[in-house]
Amino acid sequence: MDEELYEEDEELQELYEHQRFVVDAKQGLLRIDRFLIERLKNTSRNKIQDGIKKGYVKVNDEEVKTNYKIRPADIVTISFPKPKIETEIIPQDIPLNVVYEDDHLMVINKEAGMVVHPAHGNWDGTLVNALVHRFQNLPTSRNGEVKPGLVHRIDKDTSGLMVIAKTEPVMTHLAKQFFDHTIERTYNAVVWGEPKEDTGTVIGHVGRSLKDRRVYTVFPDGEYGKHAVTHYQVLKRLRYVSLVKCNLETGRTHQIRVHMKHIGHNLFNDERYGGDKILKGEKFSKYKAFVENCFKIIPRQALHAKSLGFIHPITKEELRFESELPQDFQELLDKWEHYVQYT
The missing domain is CATH 3.30.2350.10 (Pseudouridine synthase)
Known part of the structure; x- marks a missing residue:
């Protein structure tokens, strides 16, 4: 991250994991949770379903239910909150110019x-x-x-x-x-x-x-x-x-x-x-x-x-x-x- 004064919206963007999928034209009807579990590695089905219910998952910029079936050309966007990491800054004797x-x-x-x-x-x-x-x-x-x-x-x-x-x-x-x-x-x-x-x-x-x-x-x-x-x-x-x-x-x-x-x-x-x-x-x-x-x-x-x-x-x-x-x-x-x- 290069070259900026800290700006509030930039900081808020860093609090979320953003992903975007465009559904293939040949894709058949498929539940949104099943569609995502194939694409979101290391993410449980429960987390995906919970995210859909909380509005973290949108299709064509609109919230959907867990039983929504995706269609060809749908645009799926995901904004899962990143887990909060409490970390103490470790003082380190690093030379500075x-x-x-x-x-x-x-x-x-x-x-x-x-x-x-x-x-x-x-x-x-x-x-x-x-x-x-x-x-x-x-x-x-x-x-x-x-x-x-x-x-x-x-x-x-x-x-x-x-x-x-x-x-x-x-x-x-x-x-x-x-x-x-x-x-x-x-x-x-x-x-x-x-x-x-x-x-x-x-x-x-x-x-x-x-x-x-x-x-x-x-x-x-x-x-x-x-x-x-x-x-x-x-x-x-x-x-x-x-x-x-x-x-x-x-x-x-x-x-x-x-x-x-x-x-x-x-x-x-x-x-x-x-x-x-x-x-x-x-x-x-x-x-x-x-x-x-x-x-x-x-x-x-x-x-x-x-x-x-x-x-x-x-x-x-x-x-x-x-x-x-x-x-x-x-x-x-x-x-x-x-x-x-x-x-």
Whole structure:
């Protein structure tokens, strides 16, 4: 989860397990509970029937009874509440790359691979585990007891700058700056292809895909999702890929990854959004081997939160921070520059 101020509806979405099935045109009449038990692994018939009775299962956006028989082309949607997991945050002495710190806040340069806060599959080893070891009584963000100090977040495999609040007033003030879009955030990304224009703006509502809730997508304005704006500038053209700078006007989940894919320039090696395949270039085996080697150099989406600027909530001073590109990112650029120069 990449690049966003915590938003209430995003948090509520995480409380449910969402699934969607479109009934095959050749499907014969079949009770809804029998239909689902074949598709929901490790889910008992009792749980399915109880979920139908409680309205967690809908057909064509309407609640049904347990004896409802599905028909071809029916759309079955499921929103089972996730089991509540009570977990204590384990303080862990994890090194952090601290860029700036005072009594009120801290700015860090997060390494790629570090999860920001505990969640399913990552209950320790996160940034939050490091923060509760380092500080006591950090403020918690809205709708979450396990996110002390966090005002925003960036994806696990995105590297770069984050600001941490040490007190409640500072968190509130910073959160308002994010909400008002007055925080300056720029990212560097390597994308497939070369944009036609040197600068541009992508405007498009971003929301969870209706087909796969693990990913986000762009929807027509007003139809679904939230208003999102990304400004980009081409910094370097490398024949089949480009280095671009992205400035976030809004901060939706996966915004840069989704917006750049939307305009045909998927982030390099972004597995979730299709950038982990050769999307531009030659058919020669030598080129394919070169790209595969580049994938190994940076086994993640090529995205780095390069700069961060905001007003200090207490001193009112304008603060701005720049970070250097991480080693894997820089090595990727060097490889492509060498390739373009000598082939």
